[in-house]
Amino acid sequence: MSSSAPKAVVLLSGGLDSATTVAMAQSQGFDVHAITFRYGQRHEAEIQASYRVAAAFGLRNHVISEIDLRMFGGSALTSHDEVPKGRALDDMADGIPVTYVPARNTIFLSFALAYAEVLDARDIFIGVNALDYSGYPDCRPEYIDAYERMANLATKQGVDGEGKVTIHTPLIDLTKGQIIKVGLSLGVDYSITSTCYDPSDTGEACGACDACLLRLKGFAENGMSDPAPYQSRD
């Protein structure tokens, strides 16, 4: 990546979607500055995966932001509540799941906005997806549009009129199978990514939570098996 490439801040969780988003931002010529959050999630394996993904893409800039969302409670992802297992895909689209973390994307995007402002970057990428998992309010296109409008009033860039901040959501209209297809065409190594809501201590996926089931379906649609490690596949 040449030093004259425009900078972009990319939210990197270490999962399949964000790894694909990094690949797409790089393929568009951006100098990717990744930001990962340790927010009290039960799946620390995500953080480890984010390091692997950043290394695989040769990112020189990757910050880990420590924020504690457990203080508010309200989500199975930041508590010891049970994560649903073995649900039918149709059921996932029904209502807001217990794995929803209150205002999570709003908080994540706000840190990305601060980082972009300091870098003088105009572009932020987030791998949200409205299709497979419509239950999260902060993954919808109308939410992203409203966020972008707010962001352009929040920052020096907006006041100076020097350039508009754009929130890129390259995955928003893609199925999981389509996301994987794009990623494979860009050389993403999905064996190093972590998607599971409830992985083992050594980072192996459970294969039964909503996130695993969607991921497995996506690989099946591409006629292949998931290269990432699972606890049990029988």
Place this chain on the structure above:
Amino acid sequence: MSSSAPKAVVLLSGGLDSATTVAMAQSQGFDVHAITFRYGQRHEAEIQASYRVAAAFGLRNHVISEIDLRMFGGSALTSHDEVPKGRALDDMADGIPVTYVPARNTIFLSFALAYAEVLDARDIFIGVNALDYSGYPDCRPEYIDAYERMANLATKQGVDGEGKVTIHTPLIDLTKGQIIKVGLSLGVDYSITSTCYDPSDTGEACGACDACLLRLKGFAENGMSDPAPYQSRD
């Protein structure tokens, strides 16, 4: 405060503006849940003041959120850069000051939004002021309006249609003198608040930074001296 009072999340820095905002929210009948941020600011005296203010108002709910904004740099308030001293009030309105922290209010409001969502609260109060200090982009009414619109698309409340989140900015059109007048009428004890950008280790205000000069002017407009401790007043 009765348990049937509606809950409101109030951003509490420990300064004059936020203490007045707590008083105004209480006077409107809200059960105030305060949130204070330790964000790497050089003025830790603010945090101590927030505890004093919460105690003075008898708040049963006050959370301190730890977020590190120093990782991004970009502001004199989170670095060792010099804070301007002795500026004319007219100069303060000119451009974005070095004490501006990138996307700070956006980040603060996002945590407040998460807290409100968990509490099932519909009301968030922030003591921003557009009049005295117009250089901060994220203190302008159009920014607050855009934030509120985004917030109502971000959360369960917005999806369920169960109730709209309102961002209250009761100070936005008031001068510092008017803010103090309202606060005094509501019994605010300003001796326990901390506004200075560069206080001593024991929390005494410098009396010369922009924040001190505006505050001193506000008390002067009310024909009184500031009851808070200063390092030197000669």
